[in-house]
Amino acid sequence: xARYPAYGRSPFSRFARWTAQAAGHPLGLLLAVSVVxxxxxxxxxxHFSDSWQLVINTGTTIVTFLMVFLIQNTQNHDGAVVQIKLxxxxxxxxxxxxxxxxxxxxxxxxxxxLRQHYLELARQARERMRGxxxxxxxxxxxxxxxxxxxxxxxRRQGRRRRRPPNDR
Numbered sequence: 001x002a003r004y005p006a007y008g009r010s011p012f013s014r015f016a017r018w019t020a021q022a023a024g025h026p027l028g029l030l031l032a033v034s035v036v037x038x039x040x041x042x043x044x045x046x047h048f049s050d051s052w053q054l055v056i057n058t059g060t061t062i063v064t065f066l067m068v069f070l071i072q073n074t075q076n077h078d079g080a081v082v083q084i085k086l087x088x089x090x091x092x093x094x095x096x097x098x099x100x101x102x103x104x105x106x107x108x109x110x111x112x113x114l115r116q117h118y119l120e121l122a123r124q125a126r127e128r129m130r131g132x133x134x135x136x137x138x139x140x141x142x143x144x145x146x147x148x149x150x151x152x153x154x155r156r157q158g159r160r161r162r163r164p165p166n167d168r
Contacts, residue, residue: 016073023067035059 022028039056046052083104090096103111 013073013077016070017077019067019070020074023071 036056039052043052087101090101091098103114106114
């Protein structure tokens with residue numbers, strides 16, 4: 001099964017997208033507020049009984065439970081789209097490092113190691129700026145760190161994807 005199924009073809013995915021858009025629209029909020037106000041207005045009619053309270057509690061619980069799945073489906077799709085766009089930007093940018101294309105496949109420890117490396121690069125750049133020097137990142141240091149991280153990941157996982165020969 002594909003990691004991200006064909007979102008546009010699935011009736012569930014179409015429904016999930018439509019529902020997420022409707023729920024996020026101002027009219028969606030207006031509808032929700034209207035339901036709550038209507039429920040509150042019926043309180044005196046039902047003498048604010050336990051059953052009257054149970055209606056809103058049950059209704060909101062069911063809606064919340066179902067919305068979690070619908071919104072998660074939409075988030076999965078949007079996340080996949082953003083990831084593909086970022087990968088293409090990295091691939092197309094001449095000075096970008098293609099080793100960063102599949103960061104989502106790294107372990108948390110590998111990501112933290114890379115994050116620490118980039119934090120150090122940012123610290124060094126701030127020091128250069130404060131000293132009046134150029135703030136450009138040291139490309140050779142980045143290349144060494146990415147290559148070292150990729151090499152560690154290959155040894156640990158033993159299944160890293162190969163990049164086409166024209167990649168940097």
